[in-house]
Amino acid sequence: MQKILTIARREYQAMVATKAFVIGIALMPVMMLGGMWIPGLLKGMERAEDRIIAIVDGSGQLFESLQMVANQRNQKLKTVTDESTSEESAGGANAGDGSPKSLPFDNNKEEDRQARKAMGLEEIHRYVLESIPVDKFGDEQRLALSDRIRSGDLYAFVEIPADVLMPQPLDPLTATSLQLPEIKYVAQDAALADARQWVDKELNKLIRANRLSAAGVAPTVLLELERKAPVVGSGLYSRDEASNIRSEVNPNKLASIFLPMGLMMLMFMIIMMSAQPMLESVLEEKTLRISEVLLGSANAQQLMTGKLLGNVAGSLTVFALYASGSLVAAYWQGYMDSIPFHILPWFIIYLLLAVLLFSSIFMAIGASVSQLREAQGLLLPVWMVMLLPMFVWFNVLREPNSLLATVLSLFPPSTPLMMTLRLATGATIPAWQIVLSFVLLIFSTVIGVNAAAKIYRIGILWQGKTPRLSEMLMWLIRNPTTSRN
Amino acid sequence: MTEFAVELSNVTKTFGTNTAVRDLDLAIPTGSIYGFIGPNGSGKTTTIRMILRIFFPDRGRVTILGESEGKCADDRVGYLPEERGLYRRMKVRNLLQYYARLKGFRDCNGEIDFWLNRLGAADWANRKIETLSKGMTQKVQFIAAVIARPQLLILDEPFSGLDPINLELLREAILEIRSRGTTIIFSTHEMDVAERMCERVFMIHNGNKVLDGTVREIQKRCPADEVRIRLSEGQRLPDRIPGVLSREERGAYVHLKLQDGSEANALLKRLANEIQLEHFELLRPSLHNIFIRMAGPEAVASELTELSSSSASH
Numbered sequence: 001m002q003k004i005l006t007i008a009r010r011e012y013q014a015m016v017a018t019k020a021f022v023i024g025i026a027l028m029p030v031m032m033l034g035g036m037w038i039p040g041l042l043k044g045m046e047r048a049e050d051r052i053i054a055i056v057d058g059s060g061q062l063f064e065s066l067q068m069v070a071n072q073r074n075q076k077l078k079t080v081t082d083e084s085t086s087e088e089s090a091g092g093a094n095a096g097d098g099s100p101k102s103l104p105f106d107n108n109k110e111e112d113r114q115a116r117k118a119m120g121l122e123e124i125h126r127y128v129l130e131s132i133p134v135d136k137f138g139d140e141q142r143l144a145l146s147d148r149i150r151s152g153d154l155y156a157f158v159e160i161p162a163d164v165l166m167p168q169p170l171d172p173l174t175a176t177s178l179q180l181p182e183i184k185y186v187a188q189d190a191a192l193a194d195a196r197q198w199v200d201k202e203l204n205k206l207i208r209a210n211r212l213s214a215a216g217v218a219p220t221v222l223l224e225l226e227r228k229a230p231v232v233g234s235g236l237y238s239r240d241e242a243s244n245i246r247s248e249v250n251p252n253k254l255a256s257i258f259l260p261m262g263l264m265m266l267m268f269m270i271i272m273m274s275a276q277p278m279l280e281s282v283l284e285e286k287t288l289r290i291s292e293v294l295l296g297s298a299n300a301q302q303l304m305t306g307k308l309l310g311n312v313a314g315s316l317t318v319f320a321l322y323a324s325g326s327l328v329a330a331y332w333q334g335y336m337d338s339i340p341f342h343i344l345p346w347f348i349i350y351l352l353l354a355v356l357l358f359s360s361i362f363m364a365i366g367a368s369v370s371q372l373r374e375a376q377g378l379l380l381p382v383w384m385v386m387l388l389p390m391f392v393w394f395n396v397l398r399e400p401n402s403l404l405a406t407v408l409s410l411f412p413p414s415t416p417l418m419m420t421l422r423l424a425t426g427a428t429i430p431a432w433q434i435v436l437s438f439v440l441l442i443f444s445t446v447i448g449v450n451a452a453a454k455i456y457r458i459g460i461l462w463q464g465k466t467p468r469l470s471e472m473l474m475w476l477i478r479n480p481t482t483s484r485n
Numbered sequence: 486m487t488e489f490a491v492e493l494s495n496v497t498k499t500f501g502t503n504t505a506v507r508d509l510d511l512a513i514p515t516g517s518i519y520g521f522i523g524p525n526g527s528g529k530t531t532t533i534r535m536i537l538r539i540f541f542p543d544r545g546r547v548t549i550l551g552e553s554e555g556k557c558a559d560d561r562v563g564y565l566p567e568e569r570g571l572y573r574r575m576k577v578r579n580l581l582q583y584y585a586r587l588k589g590f591r592d593c594n595g596e597i598d599f600w601l602n603r604l605g606a607a608d609w610a611n612r613k614i615e616t617l618s619k620g621m622t623q624k625v626q627f628i629a630a631v632i633a634r635p636q637l638l639i640l641d642e643p644f645s646g647l648d649p650i651n652l653e654l655l656r657e658a659i660l661e662i663r664s665r666g667t668t669i670i671f672s673t674h675e676m677d678v679a680e681r682m683c684e685r686v687f688m689i690h691n692g693n694k695v696l697d698g699t700v701r702e703i704q705k706r707c708p709a710d711e712v713r714i715r716l717s718e719g720q721r722l723p724d725r726i727p728g729v730l731s732r733e734e735r736g737a738y739v740h741l742k743l744q745d746g747s748e749a750n751a752l753l754k755r756l757a758n759e760i761q762l763e764h765f766e767l768l769r770p771s772l773h774n775i776f777i778r779m780a781g782p783e784a785v786a787s788e789l790t791e792l793s794s795s796s797a798s799h
């Protein structure tokens with residue numbers, strides 16, 4: 001036991017007391033969240049500029065209104081401190097700003113827009129409109145405008161056809177327009193630009209208002225017609241201590257997305273930060289013949305146990321650091337209510353089992369190869385299994401009790417991440433699933449660690465040719481060195 | 486204390502179809518320096534690993550320091566592997582503490598200081614291993630092996646990569662440890678080193694013991710059949726000398742190979758009668774020569790090939 005603790009202590013120090021660890025601790029969240037925050041940060045660093053958009057208004061009725069809308073928008077942009085987002089500040093969630101497609105933001109929700117604004121995904125540039133005479137507008141003029149865009153003098157130009165406001169002939173059978181007049185938006189990045197979406201949205205609003213007033217509907221009536229009845233999410237009802245029936249706290253949409261995902265990410269990071277060093281440590285011991293010296297002092301079982309113990313302690317340290325960091329941040333931001341303390345025990349149990357399972361697998365791989373390069377091939381399947389829950393997290397988030405979620409929860413290597421994710425959604429997970437997945441996970445951890453220990457024992461003394469996977473699996477059945485320990 | 490620090494009786498160890506060690510009997514007297522000689526792949530490392538209880542024999546018995554039932558390495562055994570064996574990113578003192586504690590020797594700082602001073606390495610205590618030169622690393626490795634005051638010390642090529650000054654330093658240290666009563670197993674394929682350091686040597690080839698005894702005994706078993714002479718100025722050797730098989734001039738000396746059964750003494754008398762001699766020396770066969778004689782020249786050739794393709798466990 002003394003030896004195991006000595007080994008564990010060294011392993012822990014080797015893992016925690018290094019620059020790489022400190023840097024890793026600091027960088028990991030940045031790397032994980034960076035994908036989401038960095039585009040926003042970059043956008044925040046952009047200087048707002050005037051973007052001149054030339055409008056060729058064939059209808060002759062839309063330019064002035066559009067210019068008014070644009071001015072209003074520019075006014076709002078100047079007073080950024082103004083929290084109320086205007087109807088005018090539009091822009092597609094997924095367009096042109098590099099934000100992940102999976103971000104479940106709804107453009108029409110005030111809350112989401114706030115979030116997008118906080119993440120800096122809103123367009124910050126001012127739109128300045130310039131009217132272009134419609135007379136004799138043709139390809140020559142289009143070329144001239146395009147050249148102005150190329151020279152940077154102009155940002156885009158919009159061609160509004162003359163018949164855009166006129167009633168269109170309808171197909172008598174389907175009662176749909178036979179021919180839709182198209183508005184042309186010409187720019188260098190026409191497909192992705194926020195400006196195109198803004199023009200699209202605002203112009204169509206104006207066109208609709210125009211048509212409605214032509215049909216005799218007053219603008220005030222229009223506002224009344226367009227008023228929305230928002231659908232607000234709420235938690236389930238339950239009875240509290242004072243036996244009042246109450247709905248759970250109105251679930252914050254952001255918290256309900258970021259919390260489960262964040263917890264899963266956190267667990268994934270900790271597993272990664274624990275397992276990867278094990279591979280390197282075992283590989284170092286093997287290639288530098290340290291394992292021979294160690295085996296001259298302790299047997300392979302003690303060695304592996306000690307190393308795993310130190311590793312688990314290291315992973316708990318990482319968890320403690322991140323958890324306390326998050327707590328401080330949550331306290332600072334006033335999110336203490338959102339912290340899911342009730343799933344903490346499960347989180348720790350799943351984390352420990354996952355660290356044990358994956359660390360021992362990484363150890364076995366480290367012991368079987370003689371160079372890091374050779375480990376990559378063996379690591380790939382392990383990584384795939386590890387990453388499985390990360391591929392489907394959003395589906396599971398939306399349907400925490402779907403078949404996919406259930407199956408992945410019962411597949412031991414993905415149980416820890418999957419169950420953490422599902423538990424964190426606050427959905428009611430059937431108890432049998434929790435128990436069964438837990439039992440399966442314990443079972444496979446015991447089997448996995450033992451199998452890894454067998455391969456490790458043989459591998460650390462194995463020099464020369466790297467064994468194939470099939471050979472390694474054969475080691476589980478028959479020890480080629482037939483050592484009895 | 487038992488008479489023998491290590492006793493192997495009738496030990497056989499196979500890996501798959503390959504017999505690494507066959508019916509080996511070996512007894513290493515307590516307090517001796519015992520040389521293990523043999524090329525890579527001869528069964529030397531397997532034997533060492535069985536003594537360290539990293540491997541267990543298929544047949545036979547391994548008794549270490551009176552203990553024959555041990556299931557894992559003994560804290561009283563120290564081991565210096567052939568190469569490296571040190572964590573590169575650890576500091577010298579921390580590393581030595583770790584190895585000492587692994588052997589159950591917790592209050593080790595005094596011992597560490599003693600050895601660092603003894604080998605002129607006190608300044609490195611807080612340096613990382615990766616910053617040390619090869620010779621320095623070798624010394625740290627040696628300290629790591631002896632730090633827990635072992636009763637049995639196994640040194641695998643301890644002198645490789647050392648300059649003559651440090652080699653002498655280490656040689657004295659080894660002798661000092663021996664004088665404390667520690668039994669030392671000294672594995673090497675440099676026969677000269679074995680000849681200078683060891684009282685007894687054990688030679689293994691293809692898993693079989695080919696030689697085992699004191700250096701003197703072994704040399705006796707292989708009688709000297711070569712003399713080296715130097716003649717005084719102006720002297721010439723007779724064209725034919727009875728009892729001499731061949732002759733070879735090497736610098737100022739002439740080496741004469743004796744016929745089987747012919748006496749060096751008789752040769753000296755005959756030569757002294759005829760010519761003036763400045764030097765007459767009976768050459769004892771070196772261990773190297775004996776080894777070649779015992780194992781055949783292919784053993785030496787195989788040593789070279791084995792070096793390039795060393796396979797795991799034997």
